[in-house]
Amino acid sequence: MTENTKIDFIYLSEPDMIRAGVTDMLKCVDTMEEMFALLYKGDYRMAGPNSDSHGAMITFPDESPFPTMPKPTADRRLMAMPAYLGGNFQTSGVKWYSSNIANREKGLPRSILMLILNDIETGAPLAYMSANLLSAYRTGAIPGVGARHLARKDSKIIGLLGPGVMGKTTVSAFVAACPNVDTIKIKGRGQKNLDSFVAWIKETFPQITTIDIVESVEAVVRDSDLVTYCNSGEVGDPSTYPIVKREWVKPGAFLAMPASCSLDEGMEQSDVRKVLDNTGLYEAWYEEVPKPAHHVIPLVGVRCMDMIAEGTLSHEALEDLGKIVSGESPGRQNDEEIIILSVGGMPVEDVAWATVVYRNAIEKGIGVTLNLWDVPALR
Template identity: 45%
Template sequence: MYTAGGGSMDSKVEFLFLNEEDMIKAGVLDADRAVDTVGEVITLLSEGDYLMGGRAHNDHGVQLIFPEKSDIPNFPLADSADRRFMAMPAYLGGRFHMCGEKWYGSNGNNRSIGLPRSILMMMLNDVETGKPLAYMSGNLLSSMRTGAMPGLAAKLLARDDSKVLTLVGPGVICRSSLRAIMSQRFDIDTIKIKGSSPTSANAIKMKEYIEENYPQVKNIVLCRDMEEALKDADIITEAVSCKEGEWPEYKREWLKPGALVISTSTFNMEHKSIVDLKKVIDNYGMYENYAEEDNVGYDENGNRLHTGCMGEDFVYMVQDGLIERDSLTTFGEIIRGKKPGRESDDEIILVSIEGMPTEDVAWAYECYTYALVHDIGTKLKVWDRPYAF
């Protein structure tokens, strides 16, 4: 409650804590609603009604960079296990009008002790006062908002007669992508899975998950290599976890006419082979930031080195004169009718999705508001009145 002079008469501050079980009750796994929500986010981005970190307002987040070595005893070092901590703040306008931040720590060695690689938490704050509104478990939230974007891509850009879906990197994010895509494309009857091997634990777990949850899928294929996985696929979505430089390679001749290729993490394809393909992105400014930070060079033959990020590669293709900036289409332009989506059944479309904290804010807001209405979670007090004021 605010006085006419702008001061607050209610100094009590509390927030809603939502653990993972609470988040499930609050609908965090509702793939169809998540797809609609990220569609709203993309529209607001296209209208400029958002803020992310950095001076250009498009930073993905701020990461702690661990050193390779240190003379300080027990100092945490960088290693091949993906040790990192990252803060991802954002403001999202429209009906959300909300600030938030996702914070996470990650270490590939976690799996050996029964923990997921990354452990994430999400906070929402009132834009006007800065008061914390909610603090919630973020693993399912993050994976579902990430998977929702491939679902949006399938909704807007896949052929209407799509029947064959390929999953490259069958981990948590691919499972979320599967949920979202299947909520939009009801005629999928064949799913191809490309893991590290046809008998890898993740590939087998994905197959069992599909069998249990999608009885309409009559054919599940565990693929030996990328060529087998990509050929004849109508929709391809990837979320591969791998070391830098070991990104899976795609070849133009493996893609059927009309294929939709969605990349959420790693991608490697010869730049000159994709010049004429339609390219759809979520946020060009974010990829420009990536390119400025990485500043990758060229190999001994004068070819630009790959980055593993499809959208960043597109930026380098613009810089190298292979394509024009206007040839890239954003989701927002498609949703707002500024540019067309799919223009023919034979058109091959590449989609780059990197995930943004604005999406976390939106999906967290949806779960938070549902939890408030349905009395889910635990209210925790910060203070009744601040000690120092």
């Protein structure tokens, strides 16, 4: 039998990714829902001792004897995020996450991301792809999955803090899950970003007929059916994170938080349902970072881990989105309950969406074929 050792793979640029469907938010929400069902079954693996780690990150010291070593500036990240996903995916991959908030001064995105997708049997590369849009859409899709199961079906008003890339994809997912949305309230930092976001809303979602620019976080939250914080900023002092106060929150509101957030005492009470995108992810984070963990990772779910350690929250009070998606735990139970979802971001999401986009690209003949080797020089 003649051995076939040739390995080709495809390179997908950002324009290729767009042509292959990476910006199809409804399909992305569907894919993330399928991924969550596999998470609940356990048909996946990520890094770390409990197979739930967010990834492995290079950190830089505050003071270094090497003048060329990068400084630990805001949002400076070099990180590998590997995962395997089973079910109908049967692929593995790793996203390389490089980030520096100073990129904006050069006209570049804060983060520049790439992903390699691998055959799970041989480990051979299937694709090397631009991952900025991939990552943005899979992150935004998670609030959409949450809204499908946890938002009121008649939700009409979105409250958004942070009209950036994550804000755009989260709003897209909210609209995909809640088609009655007709109003959005937005708080941002700069007029240029606000103007750009409003123009995008008008072009992309003409059904949103009321667009209000608000001046406070309170105004974002009050009277909103769907609330999301998609802001960026310094990490370390939770008192500087944007807060959610119970008195602001409308009965029946659904809040999805993929960025830094603090809760007041009212929001920390047991009658506010607290849902995590993957409980194991937050347990892994809590084991990996100094305590209190919310000072290091500014997400609601990490604050919940601190509360468990403090004895102010029971582990049983936390709900898992995968369990809800799988029908093993209830979604929204009445029109009055307040539900908050912590969105941490996981490499299994990248692998899931990358696999769908890759298969679309192969079917449509999109991408540049590259050769790894015909016969390996060493074996």
